[in-house]
Amino acid sequence: MPDMGQESLADFRAEIADWIDRTAPASLRDRAFSEDDICWGGKRWVFTSDDQKVWLEACAERGLTAPTWPEAYGGAGFSRAQDKIFKEEMDRLRVKKPLDSFGLWMLGPALLAFGTEEQKRHFLPQITRGEVRWCQGYSEPGAGSDLASVQTRAEDMGDHWLVNGSKIWTSYADKADWIFALVRTDRDAPKHRGISFMLIDMESEGVTTKPIRLISGKSPFCETFFDNVRVPKSYGEGLSAIVGEQNRGWDVAKHLLTHEREMIGGGGSGLTGGRSVASVLADEGQDDPVIMGRAMKLGVDELAMNLTLDRYKDMAKQGGVGNASAMLKYYGTELNKARFELLMSAGGSDALAWEGPYGTLAPEWLRTKANSIEGGTSEVMLDILAKRVLELPGD
Ligand SMILES: Cc1cc2nc3c(=O)[nH]c(=O)nc-3n(C[C@H](O)[C@H](O)[C@H](O)COP(=O)(O)OP(=O)(O)OC[C@H]3O[C@@H](n4cnc5c(N)ncnc54)[C@H](O)[C@@H]3O)c2cc1C
Incomplete structure (x- = not known):
């Protein structure tokens, strides 16, 4: 699909928002994020509800599980601008993603870059339809x-x-x-x-x-x-x-890691449904000036991160990101840990309950500790940035 002008993008936003609003089942909207809500797909996947299945099928039918992939491989062929609008509308309407999978985040981009036409036509649609995990x-x-x-x-x-x-x-x-x-x-x-x-x-x-x-x-x-x-x-x-x-699998492996790091680094806001910590706390009625001061300060970092992520995606579209995914991975995961530290501080000792007034906050807070290990540790990301981006002398 070709890039569109501002006017067409406005039409596109209205059309896609209307479709999401009409199609997304009510039970998959306005709910706090929990890892248990994720639809991973696959031959053995047991849908958590009929609605989860209906939503996956409806999105897959329109290529919306992999919006930027070509239509021939099960995607929607969206441009960067359309993809951004689609995600903004999903966040605004607070609708769960239809599918999350390692196929979408990692293998797909590697196949698109290195696969044969037959590999793409065979494996990619199985991923976008959530059939193979x-x-x-x-x-x-x-x-x-x-x-x-x-x-x-x-x-x-x-x-x-x-x-x-x-x-x-x-x-x-x-x-x-x-x-x-x-x-x-x-x-x-x-x-x-x-x-x-x-x-x-x-x-x-x-x-x-x-x-x-x-x-x-x-x-x-x-x-x-x-x-x-x-x-x-x-x-x-x-x-x-x-x-x-x-x-020459190392070339494929590195390409895939770029996408994995980008996904992990940019995934932080997903854990709070795309919202800033300050807005989550404000919704909960938090009015402690010290906590809210920290939340506002973090909010500036969140905004800067989101803008950097946008800039990164624009650069990626033009093919010039090099090792910058290490920066996203490092900063995004450290920021996400800080966000959950603050949510925990705000909840006080009540937040420590495994399941309690703060839902699954405690296990999610602990899970963020792994963000700076999976896909390459923070120390290794700093090493890559020092050597490959800043070109500092070794040892
Ligand atoms: C939640 C989670 C999910 C994961 N899922 C997968 C998966 O699906 N598939 C998969 O293949 N792997 C997966 N991993 C593994 C992950 O990729 C590795 O844990 C990670 O790459 C670090 O490797 P390691 O655990 O062997 O630690 P090590 O490499 O042994 O590192 C140990 C410590 O030494 C530090 N260190 C090592 N080398 C250097 C250096 N050169 N400079 C400075 N410090 C250094 C590290 O930062 C770390 O603190 C997952 C990990 C986690 C936490």
């Missing part, structure tokens, strides 16, 4: 921050790859249908040059998962084991199991 097989016990040290190996057996090794911290691996994994396909090459980016069906014989139980009682991530897993070299005509070039 993906997980991310990057980290290993000896490869976290130093990701290029992955040891899971894929041996060339002619018509298939034989995969052996293990991954760790694989979010929702036990619920996912497929995994995109970094595997070593050349053990003699320098470490960044022997990795391939591979798509593996989680139902393949030899793939097992072991949930890691947290103090919260939840198990959001798993260990994932590959024991002599036969991965066909091709899933069909043009459908290689490898995305991009064999042994």
Whole structure:
């Protein structure tokens, strides 16, 4: 869809707002955010309500689960400006997102950049319709921050790859249908040059998962084991199991990380339904001048972050962001931690209740602590900024 003038954008806003207002089920509106409300999709997904299913199907039909992806791959083909308006109207009408998934946030952008036409046409619509749920097989016990040290190996057996090794911290691996994994396909090459980016069906014989139980009682991530897993070299005509070039998976991995970091860094306001901490507190009747003073100060940072995010997306559209996603990841996640610290301070000791007058604030506050670890730690982001953006001398 071509970029539109201001007048057409105003029409677009009116039309999309009207559609959302008419279509979004009432039960998915005006509710506080909870991780439990997320629709992840996938073959084993159990919808939390009929409304959740109806809303996903209605949005998928119009390409609105992936608004900026081309229509041919299940998206809506929106321009940056249209996408921004769509998100603003969703926030304004306080409607839940129809679908959140690693396919949308991570694999999709990687396939759009590196996939073959067949890979895009096959895998992307399954993602936008919420039919297939993906997980991310990057980290290993000896490869976290130093990701290029992955040891899971894929041996060339002619018509298939034989995969052996293990991954760790694989979010929702036990619920996912497929995994995109970094595997070593050349053990003699320098470490960044022997990795391939591979798509593996989680139902393949030899793939097992072991949930890691947290103090919260939840198990959001798993260990994932590959024991002599036969991965066909091709899933069909043009459908290689490898995305991009064999042994050049590091390029795909880095591209994907850019999107992951952008998503995690920009995701903070999502946890409070797109609203500033000051407006959340004001709605709750908070009138303590010290708390509200801190909230207003944070509000300036939130505004600056949102404007920076906008500028970043405009730059990304023109292809010039380089390593700037490390800045978003670092600042966005540190800011999000500060926002939840303040919400907790405002709630006082009552807010510490796991489930109480402040809903799920306590577990969400604790969850924000992981924001500055997942997708690359804050220390590593600062390292990237120092070396690659500011070009400061090493050690
Ligand atoms: C909630 C959550 C979900 C996750 N989901 C997934 C997933 O789905 N798939 C997946 O593959 N992984 C996932 N991870 C793993 C995540 O990517 C890693 O935890 C992260 O990259 C850090 O690696 P590590 O845990 O091995 O820590 P390490 O790399 O061992 O780091 C330990 C500490 O050393 C510091 N450090 C390491 N290197 C440097 C350096 N060069 N300079 C300065 N400090 C350094 C780090 O900052 C950190 O404080 C998830 C993690 C979390 C918390």
